[in-house]
Amino acid sequence: MFRRLSASVALLAAALTATPASAADAPLRDLAAARGVYLGTAVTASRLTGGYAQIAGAEFGSVTPGNEMKWSSVEPTRGTYDWSGADRVVAFAEANGQEVRGHTLVWHSQLPSWLTGGSFTADELRRIMTDHIAVEAGRYKGRIDHWDVVNEPLNDDGTLRQSLWAKALGESYIADAFRAARAADPAAKLYLNDYSTDGIGAKSDGMYALVERLLAQGVPIDGVGFQAHLVLGQVPVTLEPNLRRFADLGVDVAITELDIRMQLPATEAKLDRQKADYASVLRACLAVTRCAGVTVWGFTDADSWIPDFFPGEGAATPYDENLARKPAYDGIAEALTPVGNPPPTGTACAVTYTVQSQWNTGFTAQVTVRNTGTTALDGWRTEWGYGSGQRVTQAWNATVTQTAARVTAASLSYNASVPPGGSVSFGLNGTWSGTNPPPTGLSCATGS
Numbered sequence: 001m002f003r004r005l006s007a008s009v010a011l012l013a014a015a016l017t018a019t020p021a022s023a024a025d026a027p028l029r030d031l032a033a034a035r036g037v038y039l040g041t042a043v044t045a046s047r048l049t050g051g052y053a054q055i056a057g058a059e060f061g062s063v064t065p066g067n068e069m070k071w072s073s074v075e076p077t078r079g080t081y082d083w084s085g086a087d088r089v090v091a092f093a094e095a096n097g098q099e100v101r102g103h104t105l106v107w108h109s110q111l112p113s114w115l116t117g118g119s120f121t122a123d124e125l126r127r128i129m130t131d132h133i134a135v136e137a138g139r140y141k142g143r144i145d146h147w148d149v150v151n152e153p154l155n156d157d158g159t160l161r162q163s164l165w166a167k168a169l170g171e172s173y174i175a176d177a178f179r180a181a182r183a184a185d186p187a188a189k190l191y192l193n194d195y196s197t198d199g200i201g202a203k204s205d206g207m208y209a210l211v212e213r214l215l216a217q218g219v220p221i222d223g224v225g226f227q228a229h230l231v232l233g234q235v236p237v238t239l240e241p242n243l244r245r246f247a248d249l250g251v252d253v254a255i256t257e258l259d260i261r262m263q264l265p266a267t268e269a270k271l272d273r274q275k276a277d278y279a280s281v282l283r284a285c286l287a288v289t290r291c292a293g294v295t296v297w298g299f300t301d302a303d304s305w306i307p308d309f310f311p312g313e314g315a316a317t318p319y320d321e322n323l324a325r326k327p328a329y330d331g332i333a334e335a336l337t338p339v340g341n342p343p344p345t346g347t348a349c350a351v352t353y354t355v356q357s358q359w360n361t362g363f364t365a366q367v368t369v370r371n372t373g374t375t376a377l378d379g380w381r382t383e384w385g386y387g388s389g390q391r392v393t394q395a396w397n398a399t400v401t402q403t404a405a406r407v408t409a410a411s412l413s414y415n416a417s418v419p420p421g422g423s424v425s426f427g428l429n430g431t432w433s434g435t436n437p438p439p440t441g442l443s444c445a446t447g448s
Contacts, residue, residue, distance in 0.1 A: 026443065028329075029061035029098075031336035035286055038099055038293035039332070042066040042257065044303055045085040048092050051323050051387035054405045054440055055299065057096035058385045062145070064101040064256075064295055065089040066303075070110045074136060078114050078128075083139065090143055095404045101256070101295060102144040104151040104193065105133050106177045108163030115164070122168045129165065129173065130180040137184035146292070148193040148225055148256065149181045150174050156196060158206020174210075175219045182220040189292075193225035193256055199236025200245075211249055223252035223292065228281060232262040232270060235277050240284040247290035255285055257297040259316035260328070261306045266315040275331035278318065282335035348373040349418075351382045351444040355436070362431050363390075367398075367409065369444055370423040377418040379447050382409045384439035390432045398426035407439070 032039035040062030048056065056063065067073055068085030075081055093100045106129060120128065137147060153174055155161050165173040174192070181190050192211065197204040207224065214221050224246050236242070243253045260277050262270045285291035298304050302321040307314040318329040350370045357364045371377050385405045392402045398409040415424045 026333075028059045028332055028336065031333060032061060032293065035336055035338070037285060037291060038062045038295075039336070040064060040099070040101060040293060040295035041299040042103075042295065042297045043089060043092075044298075045088040045092075047303065048088060049389070051437070051440070052300070052303075053092070054385040054387040055319070055323060057092070057098070057405055058440065060098065060299070062099040062101055062293065062295060063089060063093045064103050066103075066298065067110070069102055069136070070104060070107065071115070071132065072110045072112045075132060076112050078112075081135065086140075090140060094143070096406070099145040100140075100143060102137070102140065102147040102188070103256075104148040105136060105181060106149065106165065106173070107151040108161060108165065109152075111164065120168070125165070125168045126173070126176060130176060133177060133180040134184045137181050137188070141185045142187060144185060144188045146189045146191055146223070146254070147181055147185070149190045149221075150177050151193045152195060153192070154194055154197075154203055154206050154210070156203055158202045158204075158209070171210075171213075175214060175217055178214070178219050178221055189222040189252065190220055191223040191225045191252075191254070191256070192221055193227065195227040195229055195257070198226050198228050198230070198239055198242065200238040200242045204242055208246065208249075211246065211251065215249065215251075221251060223254060225254050225256035227257035227297075228255045228259075229257060229297070230260045230277065230281070232260055232277065233273055235260075235280045239281065240287050243284060243288045243291055247288050252290045252292045253285075253288060254292045255281060255294040258294055259297045259304065259306060261310060261313045261316040264312055264314050270315075271327045274315075275327035277331070278328045279331035279335040282332055286335070349377060349380055349444040349446055351442055353384065353439055353442055355438075356427075358432075358436060361433060362393075362429060363436055364427065364429050366425055366427050368423050368425045369411075369418065371418040371420050373446075374420055376420065377416070377446050379416040380411045380418065380424075381445045381447070382443065383407065383445075384442040386439055387437055388432065388435050390430050390436060390439075392428050392430045395428040396426060397424075400426075400428055 028039045038061045041056060041060040042064040043056050044066050045068050065086055068089055073085060090100055153161055160166050160171055178190055194207060197207045211224060246253050258281060260274050282294055285294050296317060298317050300319040300323055301315055301317050304316050306316045318326055320326055350372050352368050353365060355363050355365050369380050384407050392400055392407060400409045418424050
């Protein structure tokens with residue numbers, strides 16, 4: 001569950017300079033994709049505007065609706081559906097070229113009162129469950145990459161949790177849910193998801209045995225999700241071998257809800273420890289061939305569930321409440337950067353963005369690309385994101401395109417070549433409303 005805050009977000013810095021010489025300058029989603037995994041985040045639909053939306057779209061290759069696909073959100077009254085929040089998240093992902101992790105079809109929590117307070121026979125309850133799956137998974141058929149079909153089915157000792165479903169249907173509800181999900185969306189990867197299964201222990205042993213049983217029954221389970229709600233300094237030393245033993249069963253694995261909480265206040269030492277912990281989790285995934293990716297459970301502390309459930313604890317995500325990167329962000333980036341594979345140094349560029357004039361609803365900006373390498377540039381490209389709905393309306397001396405919040409600009413034939421130490425500038429006009437903060441994720445790459 002996500003925390004709901006209305007605190008205003010601080011404006012970003014007034015000037016930005018970026019260079020590809022550091023891995024941290026590439027968006028996390030690109031670093032992850034280069035390693036064959038995805039880096040995702042859970043999001044809150046109502047917050048997908050401004051700087052929050054820009055970061056979510058620019059940095060992450062996958063999004064998970066934090067609450068918007070749970071039963072109480074989509075079917076609050078039997079047979080009556082509200083898709084507004086879920087549709088918004090899916091549309092956002094499609095506009096930003098992202099995967100979607102559907103969360104979740106069957107869970108013991110966040111169920112509507114008509115369901116928890118009803119009096120149903122076992123057959124009726126099974127039909128209610130499979131009908132709900134058919135409707136929800138069917139609505140998004142072909143648009144969801146991974147579904148958390150059944151969430152948190154086990155007790156801490158690895159036995160079956162006596163949920164509404166298990167009490168009436170026993171363990172069979174899990175197989176029925178997966179079969180219904182496969183029928184509704186044959187292309188989606190179907191996952192079993194739980195917490196405190198990250199290291200080898202009683203609960204993960206119970207999960208392992210459950211997956212074995214499901215596979216033996218021919219249940220269409222494609223993957224196992226490990227939530228990884230962790231405590232500072234307590235990343236399980238058996239995380240990697242645990243992921244590997246599940247992968248050896250023939251299923252994919254994924255870290256699905258990563259956050260690493262600490263006792264507040266945060267200190268420099270704690271944030272450094274958190275950076276190392278995030279990197280450790282990413283490296284464990286990268287070490288296992290069938291690890292599909294890692295999702296952080298909210299990328300900003302302003303959206304974290306931790307303070308509401310663990311009083312006195314927090315600061316669990318890679319960004320602070322003002323959308324500023326924390327050391328944890330760098331830990332993720334460093335883990336995703338191959339060791340011994342630095343970027344080329346002969347050809348490099350840097351870029352600056354300056355607003356030259358601004359009026360009621362418009363502005364003019366100049367972007368300058370500088371050759372910081374030792375050889376001439378043969379073409380250049382820049383990219384950035386607008387956080388407050390700005391739109392480019394006109395540009396000169398570059399080919400500029402905008403998709404949602406992301407803007408790309410490329411050299412023209414007459415200004416593609418830039419000598420070492422030289423620079424070239426292009427301009428643009430744009431519109432704004434409310435505020436016009438500097439762009440984020442400003443980057444430069446060489447080549448046409």
